[in-house]
Amino acid sequence: MPATSHPKDSTFVPLAVEFQNMAVSRMIDEIDTLFAGWARADSPGAAVSVIRDGEILLKRGYGMANLDHDVPIAPSSIFHSASVSKQFTAMAVYLLAEEGGLSLDDDVRQYVTEVPDFGMPITLDHLIHHTSGLRDQWELLMLSGWRYSKDLITDEDVLRTIERQRVLNFPPGARFMYCNTGYTLLARVVASISGQSFRRFTSSRIFEPLKMTRTFFRDRHGEVIKGAAYGYHPHEDGFDLAQTNLETVGATSMLTTVEDLARWDENFRSGRVGGRSVFERMHRRGVLSDGSTVPYGGGVGLGTYRGLEIVEHTGGDAGFRSNFMRFPHHGLSVAILSNLSSIEPPALSRRIADICLRSKLEAGRRNDPPTTPRVSDPERLARMAGLYLDPEDGDESLHLHFHDGKLRGGAPVAEQAHELTEMEDGRFRYALYPRTEFVVNEDRTLSAMVDGRFANRFIRSECFSYSPQDLEEFAGIYVSPETVYPYEVVLQKDGLASTALKHPLQPMRPLAKDLFIEGRSRLRFTRDAAGAIRGLLLNTDRLRNVWFERL
Structure with a gap:
């Protein structure tokens, strides 16, 4: 429930306070409306906490944590947070670095001997900022026969897969490419140096001091967890169970609540764990070999939304989707944990920001691509559908589909692709991944932009056939x-x-x-x-x- 309440008696309330209470009440009503479609007894949903200036404005549960047993979602419900875990893994590494237990310039092979020698060092800093060149563990495991989120995946499975890697995607430090492998290795480094399991180290050094009593890294798949939400996929007119099958930590597997994420948010004000020097590291962009920077800090994405600086991370495994977003200079943070794979927490977090920071966002719009959708011409969208390739980057592909009157992109199949919205300036933006946009060039190629930086140039691929x-x-x-x-x-x-x-x-x-x-x-x-x-x-x-x- 909201931290701010209305007066319950006839005691005189100053007019300014009354107006403030009314404004907060309107915000909460608008946020409730965003989640109304899942606030039912027959649907999975989400838990949400909104923190403004250090105070919890709202904490709510919408929908059901367990459909089999009719358990509703509460702010205290425990969710698999997927890649939101990474900022806590980075924090663990930074704590050891501050104590002199390691250097971010150390070669990972000093601590994890299973990593092959590629003839060039892969540093802990490379792992933190996704610039190592290592192949992604989930992709390699699926190529090795695992069915992701269906077959059990352990730390040992990941390490054996890493051992077989023959070459890197690119030289360390040459470019940014999101890589879960790096964060699994970082967790192994922490365990090696501390002499404790990664779960024990993070619980004793991070979660317990912050009183995050319902947060931990799950390192035993069969563990019984009271109050845990189950994950679901949409299926026809109902839902299918979609649980994780993981015994690997660091890149994922942190279980938490939106209440505990509010306590984590408070740590960036109190400095109880880490302090200023660690926070500065966490919020510093990674640097490539050529001196350019990447849009990623210590386990967090660094970008802007409508002209305002944001720090955030999204997550997705099986039926779980998550987002934790902070506006560090404007006193707003949003945590969303969902147990339905069709829910899009990054987009919902931005809608909440639109409500809570309305005047500040309007003032900042001139500094950021506009977010107001344009009414698109369906015939034009249909003509854009097709396959686009970047031959300069491993035949990187972009599939665009015109489906149910909307342009969708990403997956080869329209039903699995994500909706793209055309903005006022003609750019197209993913609802689920709003940091990624596409610009239609005069030569009809598409430029992919991430946080306003060029990523790929896609050329439309014409039909090709073989007999x-x-x-x-x-x-x-x-x-x-x-x-x-x-x-x-x-x-x-x-x-x-x-x-x-x-x-x-x-x-x-x-x-x-x-x-x-x-x-x-x-x-x-x-x-x-x-x-x-x-x-x-x-x-x-x-x-x-x-x-x-x-x-």
Whole structure:
């Protein structure tokens, strides 16, 4: 319930206070409206806390934590927070650095010997800022046969996968590419130096001092947790259970409540854990080898919203979605923990900011891309639909779909793609990932921008086709030394498809000569001097040039 309450008796209340109470009441009503669609006894939903100037303006639960047993969500409900965990992992590393237990310039191999020697150091600073060049653990595990969020994944599974990595995505420090692997390794570093489990260290050094009594890193999958919300996916007219299956910590697996996240927010005012020097590190952008900076600090994204500086992190695993966003110079923080995969906490956090910082955001609009949607021409949106590639960056792809009258982007399938909204200035912005925008250039290419910085230049890919006879030469079995898990390319009636023991057939669509797309992967076949296919290079959003040899 809101921290501010209305007078309950006839005691005289100054007019200014009365107006303030009325304004707060209107804000709360507007926030309640945002979540009204999930505030039902037959739907998962979300817990929300809103902190303004150090005081809890609102803490609410909307919807159900457990549909089987009719348990409603409360502010005290415990949620899997996914990647919101990373800022706590970074804090643990910074605490040890402040004490002299480690240096951020240390090579990770000093502490985790399973990391291969790539001929160049990978520092703890690289891991913190996603500039290490390591391949992402979830992507490699799925290529190795794991079904993400369905098969159990342990720390040991991740380490064995890292051990098999042969090359890096790029030299350490050369670029920014989000990488969960780095934060799993950081948790191992903390455990190695402290002599404690990562769970024990973070509980004793962070959560207990801050009285975050319902927060911990879950390192035992089978543990019974009282008050925990269950995750769900939408399914037809109802919902399917969508739980995590993880025994790996650092990149994810912190369980928490919106009440405890309010206590974490208070720490940035009190300095009880960490203090000014640690906070400065956490809020400092990572620096690349060329001197440019990345939009990421210590486990947090650093950007702006409508002209105001924000510090935030989102998260998503199985049926859980999360966002913790702070406006450090304007006294507002928002925590949203959801147990339904179709809920978009980053967008909802911004809607709450629109309500609570209305006058300040309006004043800052000239410094940030406008957020007011434009009424788009459906025919124009339909013409934009198609496949776009960046040949300079591992055939990075952008799928645009015109679906249900809206432009959607990201996933190859329209139903899995995220809605894009056209803004006043003609840019398109993801509702779920509002820091990412697309600019339509005069030559009809698309420039992807993240926090206002150029990321990719996408060129529309025209249709390409092979005859059935031409496709025969691609059929065969392919294995990567990094995954040791065979994939078979087979010729079907309607084209090529790939399959593996624990993966169903995935259609492969030709994009260009020797280039195919399969799900979220781009497959570029390579040939020997005689023109025969010898293997393929696989690229995804977080993998570059993973080699598969043809057997």
